[in-house]
Amino acid sequence: MTLIDEPQTGPVLRDGAFGPxxxxxxxxxxxxxxxxxxxxxxxxxxxxxxxxxxxxVTREQIEAGPANIWRYKALLPVPDDIAESPNLEPGFTRLLEAKNLAAELGLRRLWVKDDSTNPTNxxxxxxxxxxxxxxxxxxxxxxxxxxxxxxxxxxxxxxxxxxxxxxxxxxxxxxxxxxxxxxxxxxxxxxxxxxxxxxxxxxxxxxxxxxxxxxxxxxxxxxxAEGSKTLGYEIAEQLGWRLPDQIVIPVASGSQLTKVHKAFGELVALGLVEDKPCRIFGAQAEGCAPISAAHKAGVDAIRPVKPDTIAKSLAIGNPADGIYVLDIAQATGGAVEDVTDEEIREAIVLLARTEGIFTETAGGTTVGVLRKLVETGQLDPDLETVVINTGHGLKTLDAVSDRVGPRATIAATYDAFVAADIV
Structure with missing residues (x-):
């Protein structure tokens, strides 16, 4: 069998191999x-x-499923017995209300969808x-x-x-x-x-x-690409079967953003959530921001760039889904914005010190863009907002290792502690 994109007979597929x-x-x-x-x-x-x-497909059917992405198997291209195959059982990660970060940024209600707790973080x-x-x-x-x-x-x-x-x-x-x-x-x-x-x-x-x-x-x-839909399904379910008013999503190829949007549309079409406006924003690093550049220029063509950013997980200079990200941002009243490497580092520390979440550079990009969207008036601070954290900060320690560390090194004595003026 050859797995290439040309006419071929290929393997004989079993009935129900791809579910719906x-x-x-x-x-x-x-x-x-x-x-x-x-x-x-x-x-x-x-x-x-x-x-x-x-x-x-009913809410009850989904809620009766396992606490991973297979609870949504009726909406995915997988067989009904998928959970029986050896797999890492990812998904159904926590959705945390970020009250401290919301207060810091001037938002009424903010949630962090924290995907850093998946099996490989x-x-x-x-x-x-x-x-x-x-x-x-x-x-x-x-x-x-x-x-x-x-x-x-x-x-x-x-x-x-x-x-x-x-x-x-x-x-x-x-x-x-x-x-x-x-x-x-x-x-x-x-x-x-x-x-x-x-x-x-x-x-x-x-x-x-x-x-x-x-x-x-x-x-x-x-x-x-369909796997990214499960982020959208989970956010809606964890919000009590409703869509957020606004969502900020990191953008590399753009596939995650387009599939979250697709997931929201499927939930509405199936009657699992009520239809409502949901503004979708994309976040890029300034050193690799071809979609943001196109959005700001008001053009519908993506000009490839050579990446130069600490956010290496977002460093795709020729994003496959770029034009679709532009379409979705425009159609939903959102935007695509970018931040500098310094702003990314600041945002990593900000999220950690307000919510106890250590994010990698992609999450720093997303939180940094969230802050910029609020400051520039592109995002409504009074609307309920979700921001996606896609990975754990232990993967990108170099990004912040030079700006955090011991406040002081002291002798093991009480006098040394007092002299250091820690409190």
């Missing part, structure tokens, strides 16, 4: 094709995504779980990805749990902590000289040449 998923549909021209390891439309070369025929465990299910159905022999770090961690860990060979590709200058977090799970960590976009190009070439390789964010991308 009906087919693949082009996001540009609307052409459809059968479910399979395809990601590019053969009519217009646009990106493919999954379309569904949902049956009746980032939201990527969600998308990888869906991609792994698809890879199994396609009889893949190798589970792989190009990554800015968190995805590599998630793929390597999920592959180890599932007993499938994994190979993960990363930029060679990736944070050391993220390299260790991948290498601990797999011996096949490959560092590539260049940016993430260079790594992604190499992965696409390998996917087209190697037999039986499932690259989660290349030839299995339509399935992989």
């Amino acid at each position: 998923a009906r087919n693949l549909v082009c996001r540009e021209c609307g052409s459809t094709r059968d479910l399979g390891p395809h990601y590019v439309c053969h009519e217009c070369f646009g990106p493919l995504e999954i379309a569904y025929d949902f049956g009746t 980032s939201f990527k465990d969600r998308v990888v779980a869906i991609a792994l299910s698809a890879a199994r159905e396609f009889d893949a022999k190798v589970f792989a990805c190009p990554s800015t770090g968190n995805l590599a961690n998630a793929v390597a860990a999920a592959g180890a749990r599932a007993g499938i060979r994994t190979v993960v590709f990363i930029p060679s200058d990736l944070e050391a902590a993220k390299q260790v977090n991948s290498a601990i799970y797999t011996e096949n960590l490959v560092a590539v000289e260049g940016t993430y976009d260079d790594v992604n190009k190499l992965a696409s070439e390998i996917a087209g040449e190697q037999d039986g390789w499932a690259f989660v964010n290349v030839n299995v991308r339509p399935f992989y």
Whole structure:
């Protein structure tokens, strides 16, 4: 079997392998094709995504499910028995009301969706779980990805749990902590000289040449991307089955933002939540902000950039879903904003010291953008707001290690303590 995006017979798929998923549909021209390891439309070369025929889905049905993403299996391209397959069981992470941070920023009500508590400490465990299910159905022999770090961690860990060979590709200058977090799970960590976009190009070439390789964010991308919908489902459920007024989401490729938006739309269509306006904001780092730049310029084309930022998990200079992020921000009355590396560092410390949440640089970007949106009047401080923290700060210690540490080093005596004037 060859997992490449061209006509092929492929594996024989079992009935119900993809649950309610009906087919693949082009996001540009609307052409459809059968479910399979395809990601590019053969009519217009646009990106493919999954379309569904949902049956009746109730709140009670969802609430009776496990405390992980499989509670939403009726809304995902996975088999009904998905929970029985070895997996990391990600999801249903905490939604914390951030009263201290809200007071600091002048917001009426603020929540943090904290995905740092997933099995490998980032939201990527969600998308990888869906991609792994698809890879199994396609009889893949190798589970792989190009990554800015968190995805590599998630793929390597999920592959180890599932007993499938994994190979993960990363930029060679990736944070050391993220390299260790991948290498601990797999011996096949490959560092590539260049940016993430260079790594992604190499992965696409390998996917087209190697037999039986499932690259989660290349030839299995339509399935992989659906995992981000579970963030939207959980936020709505944890808010008491309602949508927030505003949400701020970090943007790299843009897939997470577009899928959270898709999730909200599905919940409304199924009658699980009431329809209401929800303004969606995207957050980028100034050193890699092609979508923010396009939004501010009022254009609908994304000009690729070469990343130069400490927020390496957001450092995708040619974002695949960039134009869709622009469309959603405009349609919902939101925006796409960016912050400097210094503002990212400040926001990491701010979140930690107000809410006890240690976020990585992507979360620092999101909180920094939240603060900037309030200060510039782009975000309404009186509306209920959710901000997504996608990963744990232990992955990016270098970002703040030079600005935090011991207040004083003292002798082990009471007099030394008094002299240090700690209180």
